[in-house]
Amino acid sequence: MKLTTIFIFCSVLLFNCEPPKKPEDIHQENWTKREMNRPLKDSLEHGKSYLSIYSQIYSITQHSTHNLTAVASLRNISDRDTIYLTKATYYDTHGNLLKTYFDKPIYLAPLETTEIIIDEINVEGGTGSNFLFEWKIPKNCPEPFFEGVMNSTMGKQGLSFTTQSIRIE
Template identity: 65%
Template sequence: MKKYMVVFAVIALVASCMQEKEISSINPENWSKREITVPTKDSLVHGKSYLSIYSQIYSSSEHKTHNLTAMVSLRNTSEKDTIYLLKGAYFDTHGAALRSYFKHPIYLAPLETTEIIIDEMDVEGGTGSNFIFEWKTPVGCPEPLFEGVMNSTVGQQGLSFTTQSRRIQ
């Protein structure tokens, strides 16, 4: 009986290791339900923001890195206006484009937030990854806020820190 239990445990372990793990939250349903058409001729203010993200940080020396989970928070700071996000592009340390998170403009209702999660195992971005967000807001509306929350918990050690976007146009 012990022999069968050991064989079953080994098979279960191998099967769980073979499952493909999600490495980033590119959930098309999240973006497709938010799709909207923004008129080309409008009175909206156009802006672009840069957000630094860290998939990895150096630990002990430049030869050892520590992987992080990153939550990118996309926030509408207006209490009354809907805003529009036109682009959410992710770049690696060297500036190479890795992926775009939505193909069509999406909206965020007043005070609404949505997130992008970069899994701890997704180290493609490296130590200097970043996002570029393009957005449109009604005249007089506050700018959207993009924040990064990076964290990791390994054993009894916990690490977390945040970054905030800067408008670049």
């Protein structure tokens, strides 16, 4: 009787569990739901911002690296105006384009935030990866704020730090 109960319990666990999600499926932003379907006004101010991101950092020596989860936080800090992000591109340490996340205008409502997440196992960016963000905002609107948050946890040890974007255009 006890063996039958154990078998049924194990069968329920085996057959009712969903397969584990792949890291790239955990948080995949649907950029098309944010796309602008009409042309942007000519009166909008244009800008471009640079954000450093680290998918790896050196640990102990130059020959040893530690992988990190990296989050690029894209924030509209205006409490009045919607802003538009027109392009987001991700580059590796050597300046090679790795991915274009979107190249059609998307919107962020007042005080809205969205993220781009680089999984800890994705180390193609290396120790000097970076983003370029192009954007358009109404006159007298605060510029968008882009922040990088990198972290990793191993056992009881944790590591985290942030970076902030700078306007380059």
